[in-house]
Amino acid sequence: MGKRLVLWDVDQTLLDIGRLGADIFATSFADCSGLTGHTATRGPGRTDWLAFDETCLANGVDPAEEAFRRFAAAQEAGVEARYAEIARFGRVLPGVPEILRRCAEHPDIVSSLLTGNTRRTAELKLAALGLDGLVDTALGGYGDDRRDRPELVGVARERVQRATGTSFTPDTTVLVGDTLNDVRAAQLGGARIVAVATGTASAADLRAAGAETVLGDLSDTEAVLAELLS
Structure with a gap:
């Protein structure tokens, strides 16, 4: 593995x-x-x-x-x-705290973010809903790094390489997201995609866009972990 x-x-x-x-x-x-x-x-x-x-x-x-x-x-x-x-009004989606904890604890996983939010905005949202500390936000790619989402894949990989000395490839980088733009970012940025039908895009839409792995949500921790490591 x-x-x-x-x-x-x-x-x-x-x-x-x-x-x-x-x-x-x-x-x-x-x-x-x-x-x-x-x-x-x-x-x-x-x-x-x-x-x-x-x-x-x-x-x-x-x-x-x-x-x-x-x-x-x-x-x-x-x-x-x-x-x-x-x-008060936000909510954590099903299974998220547990899968983030498992990834944070796993010796073979580096876990961070690739999001259209700026880093500060992403960190505030995670903290407000009790998810802070479960991903290494210093290693991600953010909406104030580049205008186009696919470029954030390279930004994150460069940060991880500088911080850890480990170089990741398209085969060993996995994006997890809910939109067609997440699928596009993986395709053009060079990564595998695990899509989740928890946003406005249906499972069928995500598959039609090219996502080979589509999950209903992140609630089955063992199944999600298996997909991330496959």
């Missing part, structure tokens, strides 16, 4: 905070753009950077990188300000 790098998506894969995330995004965008009202865009599994750029373009705003950095800081402040609401 070889070592595995397991990279977890956050929203709708590990946890669900309902409309709070969209509300915080909208408020932060309004604050940074100066628009009292704006056209929202949609697309599950986008990075925050891509979502910001697409929302800028939909509203005639210049999507400059410095503008995104201001937005990201505002959004992180918004998540902090609504931390208690996230803790």
Whole structure:
């Protein structure tokens, strides 16, 4: 059995905070753009950077990188300000604490995140719902690292190699996520995908996009662990 790098998506894969995330995004965008009202865009599994750029373009705003950095800081402040609401109204998805613990304890698994959230936002969400400390967030790939999600696979692998001295390949890197963009990130970034039908994409949609392994959720710990290590 070889070592595995397991990279977890956050929203709708590990946890669900309902409309709070969209509300915080909208408020932060309004604050940074100066628009009292704006056209929202949609697309599950986008990075925050891509979502910001697409929302800028939909509203005639210049999507400059410095503008995104201001937005990201505002959004992180918004998540902090609504931390208690996230803790109260958010929920951890079935099986998540146990599989994250098993991966954290497994000698052959390096477990981190690959998410469209910025690192700070991801860490706040995990902490609010009691999942902090179960993944090594310093080793992941985040929505403030790159605009395009597939590039985050390489970002995470480089961080892991620098931190641990272990080089992971497409065969030994596993993404776990719930969206078609997670499947695409694995295909283009170079990783295996374990898809979970816990978001808006159905199991059939995920398979049609190219996911060979699709689970209903993460509640069967032994089955999930077997897929990660296969």
